[in-house]
Amino acid sequence: MFDIKWIRENAEAFDKAQIARGAEASSSRLIAMDDERVAEVQKLQDAQQRRNAASKEIGKAKGAGDEEKAQALMAEVGSLKSAIQDGEAKTREIEAALGDVLSGLPNIPLDDVPPGKDEADNVLHHVWGEKPQLGFEPKEHFELGEALKMMDFEAAAKLSGSRFVVLKGQLARLERAIGQFMVDVHVNEHGCEEVSVPTLVRSDVMYGTGQLPKFAEDAFHTDDDRWLIPTSEVPLTNLVRESIVDADQLPMRFTALSHCYRSEAGSAGRDTRGMLRQHQFTKVEMVSITDELTSVSEQERMLQCAETILQKLGLSYRVVTLCIGDMGFSARRTFDIEVWLPGQDTYREISSVSTCGDFQARRMNARYRADDKSLKYVHTLNGSGVAVGRCLIAVMENYQTADGSIVIPDVLRPYMGGLEKISA
Known part of the structure; x- marks a missing residue:
């Protein structure tokens, strides 16, 4: 705004x-x-x-x-x-x-955002880790999950239609383990406050972070005029709506593990197999509320927080700076982290880290009292820390074995009761 x-x-x-x-x-x-x-x-x-x-x-x-x-x-x-x-x-x-x-007007990009129209014009920032040399033809996650009889798309379709999945047994536990691991890292190592958020919010809350009115078709709307959140960025950022905080309370850093919901209205025919593009998914989100002087450096810090998750899991990835034409509506600058998926033989987005300046704060009327007692709008940032479903996909594909088993990364084994491998 x-x-x-x-x-x-x-x-x-x-x-x-x-x-x-x-x-x-x-x-x-x-x-x-x-x-x-x-x-x-x-x-x-x-x-x-x-x-x-x-x-x-x-x-x-x-x-x-x-x-x-x-x-x-x-x-x-x-x-x-x-x-x-x-x-x-x-x-x-x-x-x-x-x-x-x-x-309805998108935010103004920072001066260092590369020009361009779409993802083809994004600029490589850096690459981390070596792609795994598996020594056999890797399978995609849905092939692995269905062979293990722990990933059931047919049952989900009977329950809810397309773009849903039922996870069972050790794969269901692995998804839960990944989310818990991420939250623990962000709380214990990155100084975030864990928050449990509602997944149904009012229209003015969706408006505050820029989902409404422009992107109404991308969200699910209930009969009583509430919205299922597309990301917990929405409730986390709105925690400071219609309020004035003191400068010494900033930065505020929140993290949440929540279900998220997207209609995927513009993705017909894309990623129809597997879990890559679901109507319901789980994600760990990070949100920072800062002053105007530190929002740019805070984005760099948040990017490192998201990268730490993938590094601890031993997953190779690359970071790209989104061009102007590929950025989200509310963002001034966005870094995408793309994880390597052997089954697809390509990198796929697993996190976006954006700074929004005071764009969302103006919509929410969220301000802070500066040291000189003047009132200024806070600056808001958000980043996936990271998408749990896509991280599950990455772990399955990168840690698969020739017989279709999944080796559990070391950092997740305490969350899996010491289990080292998922086998049929």
């Missing part, structure tokens, strides 16, 4: 950034709408001042015995009251229209 005053003062930079993100140059239209709002507000103030003055003059006219003047003034006050009511309604209408336009 943008400050119209900032747009007025930086119209050229605003238009340039919006064009780079695939939107139209709209500063002139927005400023014209705000000019109309300002003019209407001025008319209201003038009318209110005149009504107040006329109301005082009525008493003076009656005191002077000038009933004709008093009646004329009373008629004027009545007319002004009606005009004020109409003006207030028009002002609200203009403000709502301006807000609707502003709320």
Whole structure:
């Protein structure tokens, strides 16, 4: 969400950034709408001042015995009251229209974000780890899971339709182990506060982080006007909505393990086999609430936190900087971590770490009191720490054996009761 005053003062930079993100140059239209709002507000103030003055003059006219003047003034006050009511309604209408336009515009990228239209223009940041040399033709996760009789897509389809899965036995426990391991690392090593969040939220909460109104079709909506969260970024970030925190409370660092839900409206025909793109999935999320001076460095720290998870699991990955055209709506800069999947013989996204500046804070009205006692909007950041389902896929494919068993990474064995291998 943008400050119209900032747009007025930086119209050229605003238009340039919006064009780079695939939107139209709209500063002139927005400023014209705000000019109309300002003019209407001025008319209201003038009318209110005149009504107040006329109301005082009525008493003076009656005191002077000038009933004709008093009646004329009373008629004027009545007319002004009606005009004020109409003006207030028009002002609200203009403000709502301006807000609707502003709320649909994507955030402005940082200066160092690479230009580009889509994922083909993303820039490699760095690579970690060696791809495993398995010595046999690797299988994809769903081939392994179905052969183990612990991954059942047919049963899930009977229950819920496509893009769901039922995990059983040791694979179900492995998924739980991965999530618990991640949360423990973020709490014990990265200084995050663990939070258990609702997975149903109100519309204004989805609006606060930028899911609404633009991406309503990507989420599941209930009959009582709640939304299933697409990520726990939504409730975690909104913990500071409509509040003022002191500067010494920042940064706030949260983590949560939760179910997440996405309609995958734009992914028809993509990743239809297996668990890569599900309507319901589990994810560990990290959210940081910072001041304006530390948000950029905090993103680097969060990226390292997510990388630590994969390093401890011994999973090879690469980090890419998303180009302008591939970034999310609310982000100013995003790093994606892509884990190596031997079964697919490719890297696939497992985490995104984004800084949003004050874009979400303006939508949530979340502020902090600086040391000089001034009020400023907080800066918000979010990052997957990481996607549990995709991490399960990566562990299965990277730790598979020739006979279809899955070796348990050392760091997960305490969560698996000491189990070293999952076999049929």
